[in-house]
Amino acid sequence: MNEVLTETPTVADFARTFRRIQAEIHKVIIGHEQAVEELLSALFAGGHVLIEGVPGTGKTTLVKTLGLALNLSFNRIQFTVDLMPADITGTRVILSGEDGRREFTFQPGPAFCHILLGDEINRATPKTQSALLEAMAELQVTVSGTTYKLEPPYFVMATLNPIEMEGTYPLPEAQLDRFLFKVRLNYPDERELTRIISSTTGPEDAGIEPLFDISDAPQRIEGLKRLVRDVMVAPELEIYAARLVRATQPQNSRFVTDEAKGVHDEMVNRYVMFGSSPRGAQALILGAKVGALLDGRANIAREDIDRIAISGLAHRIMLNYAAHSDGIDAAHIVERVIKSVRAARV
Amino acid sequence: MSFPSQDRRADEKLSEKLGLILGRVGSVRLRLNSLALQHATLYTLAIAIATAAAIYATAYLLSPLAFLIFTPLISLLAILGIVSAIRAGWRMRASAVRAAAIADERAELKGRLSTIIALAHKPNHGTLWSYLVEDTLGYRDEFAPARIERRRISRAIYPFAGAIFLALLALPLSRLRHKPLIAPDAVSDLTVDLDDLHLRAAEPGDESGMQVNADPETMRRLQDKLARENPTGSDATGNSLNSLVNRARDMAGHFQSKLTGQQPPSKQRLNLRLADSGANAQGDQIRRAPDAKKNRHGDVAGQFKQDQPHSGAELNLPRQDDSRPPNKWPTPNRNGENGTELGSGKDNPSNQDAAIDRSIQQGGENGSNGGEGHGIGADPDSLFGAPAASKLGTEGFEIAIEARPIDHGAKGAGHAYVPPKVRTPLNLNQQPDEPVARAAVPAEDRATIKRVFER
Numbered sequence A: 001m002n003e004v005l006t007e008t009p010t011v012a013d014f015a016r017t018f019r020r021i022q023a024e025i026h027k028v029i030i031g032h033e034q035a036v037e038e039l040l041s042a043l044f045a046g047g048h049v050l051i052e053g054v055p056g057t058g059k060t061t062l063v064k065t066l067g068l069a070l071n072l073s074f075n076r077i078q079f080t081v082d083l084m085p086a087d088i089t090g091t092r093v094i095l096s097g098e099d100g101r102r103e104f105t106f107q108p109g110p111a112f113c114h115i116l117l118g119d120e121i122n123r124a125t126p127k128t129q130s131a132l133l134e135a136m137a138e139l140q141v142t143v144s145g146t147t148y149k150l151e152p153p154y155f156v157m158a159t160l161n162p163i164e165m166e167g168t169y170p171l172p173e174a175q176l177d178r179f180l181f182k183v184r185l186n187y188p189d190e191r192e193l194t195r196i197i198s199s200t201t202g203p204e205d206a207g208i209e210p211l212f213d214i215s216d217a218p219q220r221i222e223g224l225k226r227l228v229r230d231v232m233v234a235p236e237l238e239i240y241a242a243r244l245v246r247a248t249q250p251q252n253s254r255f256v257t258d259e260a261k262g263v264h265d266e267m268v269n270r271y272v273m274f275g276s277s278p279r280g281a282q283a284l285i286l287g288a289k290v291g292a293l294l295d296g297r298a299n300i301a302r303e304d305i306d307r308i309a310i311s312g313l314a315h316r317i318m319l320n321y322a323a324h325s326d327g328i329d330a331a332h333i334v335e336r337v338i339k340s341v342r343a344a345r346v
Numbered sequence B: 001m002s003f004p005s006q007d008r009r010a011d012e013k014l015s016e017k018l019g020l021i022l023g024r025v026g027s028v029r030l031r032l033n034s035l036a037l038q039h040a041t042l043y044t045l046a047i048a049i050a051t052a053a054a055i056y057a058t059a060y061l062l063s064p065l066a067f068l069i070f071t072p073l074i075s076l077l078a079i080l081g082i083v084s085a086i087r088a089g090w091r092m093r094a095s096a097v098r099a100a101a102i103a104d105e106r107a108e109l110k111g112r113l114s115t116i117i118a119l120a121h122k123p124n125h126g127t128l129w130s131y132l133v134e135d136t137l138g139y140r141d142e143f144a145p146a147r148i149e150r151r152r153i154s155r156a157i158y159p160f161a162g163a164i165f166l167a168l169l170a171l172p173l174s175r176l177r178h179k180p181l182i183a184p185d186a187v188s189d190l191t192v193d194l195d196d197l198h199l200r201a202a203e204p205g206d207e208s209g210m211q212v213n214a215d216p217e218t219m220r221r222l223q224d225k226l227a228r229e230n231p232t233g234s235d236a237t238g239n240s241l242n243s244l245v246n247r248a249r250d251m252a253g254h255f256q257s258k259l260t261g262q263q264p265p266s267k268q269r270l271n272l273r274l275a276d277s278g279a280n281a282q283g284d285q286i287r288r289a290p291d292a293k294k295n296r297h298g299d300v301a302g303q304f305k306q307d308q309p310h311s312g313a314e315l316n317l318p319r320q321d322d323s324r325p326p327n328k329w330p331t332p333n334r335n336g337e338n339g340t341e342l343g344s345g346k347d348n349p350s351n352q353d354a355a356i357d358r359s360i361q362q363g364g365e366n367g368s369n370g371g372e373g374h375g376i377g378a379d380p381d382s383l384f385g386a387p388a389a390s391k392l393g394t395e396g397f398e399i400a401i402e403a404r405p406i407d408h409g410a411k412g413a414g415h416a417y418v419p420p421k422v423r424t425p426l427n428l429n430q431q432p433d434e435p436v437a438r439a440a441v442p443a444e445d446r447a448t449i450k451r452v453f454e455r
Helices: A011-028 A033-045 A059-070 A131-138 A173-177 A190-200 A217-230 A235-247 A266-271 A278-294 A302-316 A321-326 A330-343 B004-061 B064-092 B096-107 B112-119 B129-137 B157-175 B216-229 B233-260 B339-344 B351-370 B443-454
Strands: A049-053 A074-078 A090-096 A102-108 A115-119 A140-143 A146-149 A155-160 A181-185 A272-274 B189-191 B210-214 B268-272 B285-288 B396-399 B422-425
Touching: A011 A033, A011 A059, A011 A217, A011 A278, A033 A049, A033 A059, A033 A155, A033 A181, A033 A217, A033 A278, A033 A302, A049 A059, A059 A074, A059 A115, A059 A155, A090 A140, A102 A146, A131 A140, A131 A155, A131 A173, A173 A302, A181 A302, A217 A278, A235 A278, A235 A302, A235 A330, A235 B112, A266 A272, A266 A321, A266 A330, A278 A302, A302 A330, B004 B064, B004 B096, B004 B112, B004 B129, B004 B157, B004 B233, B064 B233, B096 B112, B112 B129, B210 B216
Parallel strands: A049 A155, A049 A181, A074 A115, A115 A155, B210 B268
Antiparallel strands: A090 A102, A140 A146, B189 B285, B268 B285, B396 B422
């Protein structure tokens, strides 16, 4: 049964729709509540998501379920070493017309959809990985000098397998930066695992009920995305987000210009090679806006930013060798940064 | 589809609601600023009152030099405290944005008020503005000023009350008075031969100077002697330092006097008349001035010390060639290291009075210890007697302990202890006691001496 939305969605509409989508997804996906929320937050914030998780944690199922619940077109690409960019974007092929003449015709690749799953993206070569860059950032692909627009909403979810690093190509920083959030899928706990077993080994599949008609689903989603953009932000919270991002940048970095104004934690200076880019601040505010709407507010609060900070900043922070040797990960750094910025708050 | 009139009415309603919110935030701000102002004012007053009380108390309790050091220190601390209190009050003041942020935090409004205050004056608010205003107004009871900040009176009232309490505690000190070191009308005669005196300027910080007053000729001679013994060129720096310290001390003393309303402990004042002046045979006495207030001009010459023992500055020692009138003071034990030491061996002239008093008292004691037959004691009735016929003194001395048996009842009745008299021989370093033999006292002086001892 399709969700009936008014033409201009309200805050209540947004929260209700969001919760409905969550509920549909959780018919299939057991657990991973935070991951699902962040995934949907990225969708409505207009970003893309990098999903990191060990095999068998439901990455592909999650993305597939989302496509079904939103009733949007969905494609999946399994990234391999020999995958070529044209395999993603599409290519021009010679086709015979009705009049018998042969001509080059553009055959769209799997990138042409609403929801794209790039499975194990780090198995493809950087050249292929970067083929997604233009699509993700500008919602267009260029093939043989011709630019083709992608239809919004466009949502890319890429998965990373963190344990099979042999023969993989870590994502370049520029491409990592284009993902709004990085969502981590951990192993389910015993209770969740029991539910997974019982729900997936029975004769019946969980029926996913689309929330929107296929005809107006993109418009509905776009309407909700516009509502997210309308959420108001007090200037002091913009400053707070900026400080968080700046605090991830090590003081000794040659790219940090005014050192005096930054809030630099000792841990950041010691373990971080490069901090977050300005896209990190955008991610914080957009994620916070979604969080505010879910809470029934038309304004963001500091808590909204803090809640989304690890997902929005951690994958943008490049750690140095000392951090790896000391077992420090980016999430630790972000937590420390939040504490230090809050402590330095006037 | 809405009509323009409906839109206008909706805008008016929205403005009205926004006004309500802004008004409440304004009230919160007013209360916060009132507390900030109270904080600064009350702390400033508390520090000022406590400092004044401390200065007032120390004016009674400390010497001028200590007061001189303490007062600027505590004043500096007070100034620092006042500055920091004012700064703290200034930091506590709340702008509208800050008041909204505080209200957000205390009422857990999650930034609603801050956002409204920040965006209220912007032209384009977006589609969710009306929702935000409505939503926030729904929490209007949560951000009422009384709920955001319950206090109307700052906590700074407590230190303020404490300071007042301290000040009240300091008030009883005004009943205390410095007991004058020297009674203004005390009289002590000191016979000094000016030629035997060694004079030097007082050390800085020396609280026991003596003011000497004399006729101009005497003062001139004293100053000449002082100048001879303390050449200006050799100790110019020290003299100027002394002068500065003395001036500072005087200033502190005056300040103390103003605060306490009492005169600073006056220095010992002496009226000096030359003993070696042939024209004025009576001027060989140094006497204390009867009226201290009239004799404030002898400070320079008055700061002198006597370093030479037995230099002739003896207390009422009869001189064979002296034509002055007979002594008005009894002569204490000559070898009793009392009266004679006082005039000669004491560095500090101001202590002479006390020493004189002691000498009188100890002289009496010596009289009773050294031999009752000498008649030298505090009892005016036994002051005079027949002159000693022979040299007094023995080859030893006796210590007699007077003790009486005390009846402790049946338990201790049989154990009363009667101390024996012990006679101890002198060792090699001891000399036999030689009390001054009683001298013949002229009959016309006896009444005067007796009157002095009666006092």
